[in-house]
Amino acid sequence: MIIAVDAMGGDHAPPAIVQGAVQAVAESKDKLRIILTGKKQKIQKELKKYGWNKDLIKIHPASQVADSTVRPSQVVKKFPDSSLVQGIKLVKQGKADAFVSAGSTGAILSSALLLLGRIEGVRRPAIIVYLPVGAKGIVLCDVGANTEVKARHLLQFAIMASEYMNHMHGVRKPKVGLLNIGEEANKGREEYVEAHSLLSKVLPNFKGNVEARDLFKGNIDVVVCDGFVGNNLLKFAEGWIHHVHREVTSQLISDERNIDKSALNDIFTDIISEYEYEESGGSFLLGIKGICMICHGASPARAIKNAILSTAQSVKEKLVESIRVGISRTVAQIEII
């Protein structure tokens, strides 16, 4: 298995990316090989720090770095020799099985859509995020690809995210919830009311609307929403975790009781780190003909390593093919309705 990794994308590129790639290769049990795309000399310099295994990690030179101020739809045209575009092209040419990048979400989404195209029947690709809540965790879809959606898009998000939960987390028949501001079928925006009706008809495992406060109860596996709400929730959770962490730390310092403060801080840090993006690594872009993994811009090496390993698993599990089958089955079903 070969994974193309954008060595130049993200706040800590290339050092953190190269380090994460080296760690992923060392930890993988799947004969993982990596192609790093980007500026050859810079990548070589980093690789030499780690006793570079040239059979497992190769470099595909790319002279440009996609500028995040350029409109996402212009990246392929204006930065044809960027680490991002070249990485996606390796997937298109069959030279890599998947692509991982900590570059701009919009640029990855737009370039992947243009170069790889959508899976047959998919109307809108979507980005999912896995939250490690309860025994099996939950997956939220969409978290940023689509700021405006229709009911049928929400249905497709449910199908794609269900395939993800099935293949990546072993949840056989994932229970699907529609994120909404109340449990009643007539709640929320118009497209959500329509989606409630559509999902009820088409998805046997649809459990109705779910309120955001109930995401943590463990009775839902897949939660669908539009990318505007999903992205806001995700970023809110991120800010909130860091904020509470800071508060706990500062209260512990100022607390005058004679107790073991480092112990609480340890426990709390353990719990918090589970929810940070570093653990799950990144977000899958689903609905594209090829696996693309989008990492947080601030990703350190550990997040990159986890993202690469998770991507490797999705290749092994044939996630793209599963989504194609899942979507085509539902398209047929909707035509019957």
Place this chain on the structure above:
Amino acid sequence: MIIAVDAMGGDHAPPAIVQGAVQAVAESKDKLRIILTGKKQKIQKELKKYGWNKDLIKIHPASQVADSTVRPSQVVKKFPDSSLVQGIKLVKQGKADAFVSAGSTGAILSSALLLLGRIEGVRRPAIIVYLPVGAKGIVLCDVGANTEVKARHLLQFAIMASEYMNHMHGVRKPKVGLLNIGEEANKGREEYVEAHSLLSKVLPNFKGNVEARDLFKGNIDVVVCDGFVGNNLLKFAEGWIHHVHREVTSQLISDERNIDKSALNDIFTDIISEYEYEESGGSFLLGIKGICMICHGASPARAIKNAILSTAQSVKEKLVESIRVGISRTVAQIEII
């Protein structure tokens, strides 16, 4: 000052409501008097538990309880003698200065709009919530009254919430942010792109888009968004806090080190409780000709007490009149643009 309190609304009504009212009267320094609306005998029974001061707490009998399964717009018609409708009518008749209820948000919103009407110039009433983040806290508006909005509604939310921060939390020129999925002016839904342009022209203290992860940085006082996103964020925060609290507690129990676990749990509980709705009490409904405070359905006595005291402060600060002035000033300004 007289505040009407719906004794029958909420999961723990009437006991928690009556207890909260008694506590509020005892703590208030504003010669606070309360009229409890609802079933007379039930309320009397509760009041007798606390050495009822009949000069300060009176009962306004109401034979019905608004059924939450009835459509909000039908509550005034179908439950004219409900504790909710009667409480709002006391405000309309000038017999009370404000209304507090832990009943259904939709029913309160709809009935208040019908009976009291909007402040002159206000297009859409909105619900705000105060989050105790940083030194001064932040206020989020709207968190549930409007699932769909236009740019000019977002502008009005900013003005109303700014008046709230000014009068209730002493923030002189509140800095306003537009909740969005990126900092660039062209990000997000169409109405958000328009709002960015409108707010830039009209509000001197508009600081541009703010991402949800940055709400905790303390450089913004007022954050505006549509009620669908705001409501989801709020409920997510609620679920999240309870979830982390449970996780920490269970980790502490299973931790094998010889540490003072109860002391650690105390510290954590203190921090967490700051963020729970019980502390701030409830959410103001702004834009209506009269103060209405909406409490969480699960409110215990402490939350009701805090909500009543906060409502009393808003009456003292003439919040309704301030909003009227703020909105009329901006309406004039937009006409000039």
